[in-house]
Amino acid sequence: MRLATVSLSLLCCIAPLAAQTPAQSIDWDSLGAETVRNLSAYLAVNTTNPPGNELAAARFLQQLLAKEGIEAQILDTTELGPGRANLYARLHTAGGKKAIALVNHLDVVPVTPRFWSVDPFSGAVKDGYVWGRGALDMKGEGIVQLMALIALKRSGVALDRDIVFIGNADEEVGGNGAVVFVQRHADLLQDVEFLMTEGGDNLVDHGRLAYYGVGVAEKRTFWQKITVRGVASHGSRPTKQNPVPRLIDALHRLAHYEMPLHVTPGVAKYFHDIAPQYTGRQRVWLSDVATALKQPAARAWITDNVYWNAVLRNTISLTVLSASNKTNVIPSEASAEIDIRLLPDQDTVAVRAELVRVVADTAVHWETMYPPKAPLESPIETDLFRAIVRAAHERDPEAQVTTPMLTGATDRPTYRALGIVTYGFDPFKTEEADAQHGVHGNDERVGVANVAFGVHYLFDVLRYVQ
Numbered sequence: 001m002r003l004a005t006v007s008l009s010l011l012c013c014i015a016p017l018a019a020q021t022p023a024q025s026i027d028w029d030s031l032g033a034e035t036v037r038n039l040s041a042y043l044a045v046n047t048t049n050p051p052g053n054e055l056a057a058a059r060f061l062q063q064l065l066a067k068e069g070i071e072a073q074i075l076d077t078t079e080l081g082p083g084r085a086n087l088y089a090r091l092h093t094a095g096g097k098k099a100i101a102l103v104n105h106l107d108v109v110p111v112t113p114r115f116w117s118v119d120p121f122s123g124a125v126k127d128g129y130v131w132g133r134g135a136l137d138m139k140g141e142g143i144v145q146l147m148a149l150i151a152l153k154r155s156g157v158a159l160d161r162d163i164v165f166i167g168n169a170d171e172e173v174g175g176n177g178a179v180v181f182v183q184r185h186a187d188l189l190q191d192v193e194f195l196m197t198e199g200g201d202n203l204v205d206h207g208r209l210a211y212y213g214v215g216v217a218e219k220r221t222f223w224q225k226i227t228v229r230g231v232a233s234h235g236s237r238p239t240k241q242n243p244v245p246r247l248i249d250a251l252h253r254l255a256h257y258e259m260p261l262h263v264t265p266g267v268a269k270y271f272h273d274i275a276p277q278y279t280g281r282q283r284v285w286l287s288d289v290a291t292a293l294k295q296p297a298a299r300a301w302i303t304d305n306v307y308w309n310a311v312l313r314n315t316i317s318l319t320v321l322s323a324s325n326k327t328n329v330i331p332s333e334a335s336a337e338i339d340i341r342l343l344p345d346q347d348t349v350a351v352r353a354e355l356v357r358v359v360a361d362t363a364v365h366w367e368t369m370y371p372p373k374a375p376l377e378s379p380i381e382t383d384l385f386r387a388i389v390r391a392a393h394e395r396d397p398e399a400q401v402t403t404p405m406l407t408g409a410t411d412r413p414t415y416r417a418l419g420i421v422t423y424g425f426d427p428f429k430t431e432e433a434d435a436q437h438g439v440h441g442n443d444e445r446v447g448v449a450n451v452a453f454g455v456h457y458l459f460d461v462l463r464y465v466q
């Protein structure tokens with residue numbers, strides 16, 4: 001069934017090999033409508049985190065699966081606390097290949113209802129959209145994953161890989177749901193080769209598809225707190241023991257330090273893939289970004305883009321400052337919190353040593369605020385990546401399928417640490433403006449047509465990776 005020997009560029013022109021399979025018997029219009037109804041009902045389950053209340057969401061999904069004869073387990077209720085849970089289900093197959101996991105989070109971020117034009121927990125369907133907190137992040141994708149799995153079971157398509165479905169608590173606050181799941185149930189993941197979850201946007205800019213994005217890598221947060229101690233006294237008599245000027249000197253050095261540029265494999269592919277959207281020397285530069293960064297003009301142009309700059313180096317943002325709380329008091333201590341984000345292949349010990357060298361002041365005390373997560377960089381040459389390319393090109397033959405690095409953080413590293421190839425995959429084609437305003441903002445919504453598109457797209461990806 002697979003087209004391993006055919007070049008990817010040809011795939012879009014070949015009639016689907018599955019033409020005779022029962023998959024063709026699916027009525028996609030009615031499955032799309034069913035997916036919209038389920039999403040609408042799911043958005044009405046309020047899982048604002050804190051406190052989370054993911055147990056209600058887990059029960060809702062469990063009952064949808066039960067109707068299809070798929071047993072789902074509610075897990076980790078004791079470990080996660082009152083009203084909280086993870087969910088696990090598996091579509092068993094007769095095939096001998098390794099499993100693929102679909103992972104979503106059950107919680108959502110808080111809302112400020114007065115800024116919304118609909119009740120954010122009504123699951124309103126109007127003007128061609130499903131509205132509600134979680135429509136994009138990420139109950140919409142969770143329902144699409146669930147319905148694609150159900151559609152595969154209903155269709156009777158022969159599968160070689162078990163399909164695992166996991167709903168996690170607490171992604172939006174501590175990521176504790178995924179951490180507890182991996183700690184307690186590594187056995188359930190033992191045969192999982194591939195995992196798909198949020199973190200790979202298909203970018204639509206003013207109605208024009210820019211690319212299909214597969215998230216193969218994300219940056220690691222490596223937040224630092226630096227502190228200088230001094231002696232408290234009256235502000236009317238300046239002293240050498242005021243810790244504030246010394247902290248400012250340290251921050252000044254960090255603010256003006258340029259972290260070295262470094263091209264990782266997924267980022268090189270991303271620039272190469274988007275190069276045809278540019279002309280002239282910009283196209284040449286992007287097609288080989290590592291070489292271009294050695295030229296001052298190219299380097300200046302590329303690093304002027306805040307996203308491009310952030311995926312080409314470790315970054316430092318000075319954010320929180322604390323010292324005296326009164327104008328006439330010299331404080332006994334001054335501190336700053338620094339948002340540092342590392343490329344996935346960086347060594348935390350070496351980076352910390354580099355920063356200490358830049359600051360060059362032994363009076364500055366360093367503290368790593370949270371233990372950094374495992375690095376996330378998954379390989380690109382895989383059966384899953386090829387399946388995504390095939391399904392995407394069937395829909396948009398000219399589209400690039402590329403690998404933009406996420407500068408934020410997801411639960412993916414928690415699973416990647418088990419050796420699972422972990423991709424960010426978004427089943428929707430989301431307008432940049434909707435993503436920008438809706439995700440963690442107001443009036444979060446996903447198009448009805450987009451939901452129907454997403455469930456068919458993911459269904460095909462899962463079929464092609466068999």
Ligand SMILES: [Zn+2]
Pocket residue numbers: 105137138171198
């Ligand atoms: Zn999310």
